[in-house]
Amino acid sequence: MYTKVVLNSQLSPIFAHQLWNNFMKHNIITLANGIRVLHTYIPYTRAVHCGFVLHVGSRDDGQQPGMAHFLEHILFKGTARRKTFHILNYLESVGGDLNAYTTKEKLCLYASLAAEYAGRATELLTDITFGSVFPEKEIEKEKQVISEEIDMYRNVPDEAIFEDFDELIFPGHELGHPILGSKQSIHSIRREDIQAFVGRHFSGDRIVYSIVGNVTEKQVTRLVDKYLRPLQLPAPAMKRTPPPPLQAQIKSKPIATNQTHEILGGRSYPFRNRKYIPFLLVNNLLGGNAMNSRLNLNIREKYGLTYNISSFFSPYTDSGAWGVYFACEPTNHGRVRRLVMRELRKLREQKVGVLRLNQAKKQLCGQLTLSYENLLTQMLSNAKELLTFGEVVPFPTYLSWVEAVKAEDLLEVANELYQPEAISIITYEGNTRLNGHSLAGEAESKSATLTSS
The missing domain is CATH 3.30.830.10 (Metalloenzyme, LuxS/M16 peptidase-like)
Structure with a gap:
């Protein structure tokens, strides 16, 4: 079947392009x-x-x-x-x-x-x-x-x-x-x-x-x-202003839940910036849509400190955003944040090895392939590309861009975006008194006091 052949990662880029064009x-x-x-x-x-x-x-x-x-x-x-x-x-x-x-x-x-x-x-x-x-x-x-x-x-x-x-x-x-x-x-x-x-x-x-x-x-x-063809439409009037430079911001507020929620992140690359694809790979390694991400393995699986932790990358035509989101028990908040910052530091300081880089490329290409197999997704994404860039990039071209990324490219984008002084943080501070364990402990304490008296 065509769908099994054209997206096979073992095909040469030239043959893949020929199949795609046909x-x-x-x-x-x-x-x-x-x-x-x-x-x-x-x-x-x-x-x-x-x-x-x-x-x-x-x-x-x-x-x-x-x-x-x-x-x-x-x-x-x-x-x-x-x-x-x-x-x-x-x-x-x-x-x-x-x-x-x-x-x-x-x-x-x-x-x-x-x-x-x-x-x-x-x-x-x-x-x-x-x-x-x-x-x-x-x-x-x-x-x-x-x-x-x-x-x-x-x-x-x-x-x-x-x-x-x-x-x-x-x-x-x-x-x-x-x-x-x-x-x-x-x-x-x-x-x-x-x-x-x-x-x-x-x-x-x-x-x-x-x-x-x-x-x-x-x-x-x-x-x-x-x-x-018969539609009569207004004249073009397109005008958008890119966002001004950002100074890192920190904001927190209390909420009536038994978890603390936090996003730390900042600005990132727009679509079609040459660093867009390398950062897709970095984000996927860090906390993308996979259970083998660094955040999931090194924070959730290793320490059991959070159920929900992930990273995201939201590119726009002239800017972008990246971030790490997690939710945890309020008493674990500081530790989880430190562990997240440690993972960001590793990506800034340690070059990804050849084997792990190849695995990351295969993973991202596979995820993109599964997404593009959905014809509704394809219909919408093709239209968005045409509107934004004036062309539709053949899918094998995306795969070739991923394959061309080097470990040095990952270091470069990580060092540009993951510097601590450039990271903005927003925190929803949970209430420990709403946590079931705290309430149970409080009840036991009151019971002990009554018994001793």
């Missing part, structure tokens, strides 16, 4: 209105994944944090042709899935369904993306829904701390704003604000319609001519 051609159509259509024909599947990906996210909210995410919600609440129920039922009635999400830099509306219904999905997605009417009644209702969503995330420490960390390392900048906004900013949104936001940001140059699956180029061309 089986995974991307057809890009640029329309007069600026929209780019990105089509990847996959003959071995019976499904299709398609969607609009827009180069607009929470960093473009302006003076109303949460606007892009609010728009994501309200786009499903009615068009000139459909009410909410008809939007939600149109694809689900044939077994399809309709969804959307907002990130710091992108807004994605997409569908997955049987390939025979590609036309149905394209028509619906076009209608809700460009034909929504933003009913006043639905706007007011959705304000309450999103307020509940905000409460849901703020009530979970291991969710809320990531928002507060972004605010800490991007102070006063749009990248530091919560994607959902605040209750105050959400309740200030009016219908005219939504219309103005769409008018500013829905220009064709910021939109890609991506379609991956068992749909031929001829079929896609017909859909494009019928639904996308």
